[in-house]
Amino acid sequence: MKFCSSCGAPVTHEIPDGDNRHRHICGSCDEIHYKNPNVVVGVIAEWQGKIILCRRAIEPRIGYWTMPAGYLEINESTDEGAAREAEEEAGIDVEIGDLLTLINIPQIGQVQMIYQGTLRSPDFEAGIESLEVKLVTEDEIPWDDLAFPTVKISLEHYYASRRAGEFSLHTQVLRR
Amino acid sequence: MKFCSSCGAPVTHEIPDGDNRHRHICGSCDEIHYKNPNVVVGVIAEWQGKIILCRRAIEPRIGYWTMPAGYLEINESTDEGAAREAEEEAGIDVEIGDLLTLINIPQIGQVQMIYQGTLRSPDFEAGIESLEVKLVTEDEIPWDDLAFPTVKISLEHYYASRRAGEFSLHTQVLRR
Numbered sequence: 519m520k521f522c523s524s525c526g527a528p529v530t531h532e533i534p535d536g537d538n539r540h541r542h543i544c545g546s547c548d549e550i551h552y553k554n555p556n557v558v559v560g561v562i563a564e565w566q567g568k569i570i571l572c573r574r575a576i577e578p579r580i581g582y583w584t585m586p587a588g589y590l591e592i593n594e595s596t597d598e599g600a601a602r603e604a605e606e607e608a609g610i611d612v613e614i615g616d617l618l619t620l621i622n623i624p625q626i627g628q629v630q631m632i633y634q635g636t637l638r639s640p641d642f643e644a645g646i647e648s649l650e651v652k653l654v655t656e657d658e659i660p661w662d663d664l665a666f667p668t669v670k671i672s673l674e675h676y677y678a679s680r681r682a683g684e685f686s687l688h689t690q691v692l693r694r
Numbered sequence: 695m696k697f698c699s700s701c702g703a704p705v706t707h708e709i710p711d712g713d714n715r716h717r718h719i720c721g722s723c724d725e726i727h728y729k730n731p732n733v734v735v736g737v738i739a740e741w742q743g744k745i746i747l748c749r750r751a752i753e754p755r756i757g758y759w760t761m762p763a764g765y766l767e768i769n770e771s772t773d774e775g776a777a778r779e780a781e782e783e784a785g786i787d788v789e790i791g792d793l794l795t796l797i798n799i800p801q802i803g804q805v806q807m808i809y810q811g812t813l814r815s816p817d818f819e820a821g822i823e824s825l826e827v828k829l830v831t832e833d834e835i836p837w838d839d840l841a842f843p844t845v846k847i848s849l850e851h852y853y854a855s856r857r858a859g860e861f862s863l864h865t866q867v868l869r870r
Contacts, residue, residue: 521702523695523718523727528702536822539767542699551699555766556730557805590731591715595798595867596805617865620793620807622771629733629772629805631796646712687863689793691771 524549555627559599560587562676563612565637568653569676570608574665575649582665585632585672586610588647600633608651609643612636616685619672623692632672634685667692700725731803735775736763738852739788741813744829745852746784750841751825758841761808761848762786764823776809784827785819788812792861795848799868808848810861843868 519542522529527546534541534550542551562585563570571583586607590599597614604612612635621630644651652658656677664670675688695718698705703722710717710726718727738761739746747759762783766775773790780788788811797806820827828834832853840846851864 519699521697521699523697523699523705526697526702526704529699552765553768554732555768557733589728590805592729592731592803593800595800596796597798597865597867598800617796617863620772622773624769624771624774627768629766687793689773691773 519551519553522547522549523551553627555624555629557590557596557599558587558628558630559590559596559603559633560585560630560672561600561604561612561614561633561635562618562672563604563608563610563635563637565640565653568655570604570610570637570642571652571654571659572607572644572648573650573652574647575644576647579665581649582663583660584665584669587630587632596631597633600631600635604635605645607645607648609641609645611638611641613638617687618679618685619668619675620687620689621668621671621692622690623668625694630668632668634676634679695727695729698723698725699727729803731800731805733766733772733775734763734804734806735766735772735779735809736761736806736848737776737780737788737790737809737811738794738848739780739784739786739811739813741816741829744831746780746786746813746818747828747830747835748783748820748824749826749828750823751820752823755841757825758839759836760841760845763806763808772807773809776807776811780811781821783821783824785817785821787814787817789814793863794855794861795844795851796863796865797844797847797868798866799844801870806844808844810852810855 522544529542586604588603615634698720705718762780764779791810
């Protein structure tokens with residue numbers, strides 16, 4: 519950030535009075551501009567023992583596999599966001615269930631929340647951010663070609679929970 | 695947002711190619727500026743059966759009671775953010791435990807996560823955002839003077855969990 523988004527004047531980067539962190543502050547209208555972490559929401563969506571995976575059509579990690587997931591938007595809840603991403607990326611209609619994983623990645627300012635879900639029908643279709651969408655069994659998961667560590671963690675916890683007979687919340691902090 | 699924070703030129707508000715939502719787009723450098731929900735983290739912190747409550751010294755809801763809570767910052771995880779808010783607002787050293795509540799408030803773009811926690815010592819002191827800090831029993835909770843609906847929901851779930859003998863995750867979406 520170099521300019522104030524409210525008035526267009528240059529900003530400085532300093533600690534405001536009564537604060538303890540550097541913020542961007544407008545030199546003209548005095549507005550303080552806060553930058554906060556983003557929420558990523560997604561879903562492991564099941565149909566008769568198989569789950570939906572998408573092969574990414576966009577960077578980063580183009581060509582690698584993930585569950586449907588993306589940034590939470592204003593005016594939607596985390597479960598609604600997970601359902602929307604599933605519709606956009608995999609063309610699926612999914613009923614969102616329990617929260618499976620809460621994974622923090624502080625150095626990139628991300629809080630990831632992956633839900634368990636159930637398809638309402640077996641229809642699926644690759645959206646514009648997916649090269650390919652598949653329904654796969656556990657044996658068919660491409661463990662060596664997953665897009666991100668959070669995908670692997672969430673899939674492992676999903677199958678461990680399924681074997682245990684109930685879905686539980688797994689929390690983890692990923693640091694470099 | 696009226697001006698581009700990267701180059702200072704005026705922005706327009708329209709749907710970018712390949713997107714389905716209005717975004718602020720710079721008319722000069724073409725940068726797309728996304729606005730996403732914020733995460734609020736907090737903790738119900740216990741010491742020998744009592745919990746920490748703070749009376750707010752700032753708007754909104756100045757003078758009303760809450761558990762320590764506030765916006766998650768870049769470079770910290772949700773549990774670290776909850777511990778930091780507890781230190782800043784109540785002067786307490788708290789070990790963060792289970793996630794108790796995940797409450798979405800889509801219309802104001804907030805995702806609130808309240809943890810259960812345990813004080814490492816009985817010391818507490820009002821920070822600059824608190825008028826007063828107290829250790830209270832369940833009977834002493836000022837139910838009619840709580841700052842926000844999320845405080846009431848989280849406290850009710852905390853005591854219900856404690857009576858049930860284990861902490862569980864309660865999820866809820868608050869809509870106007």
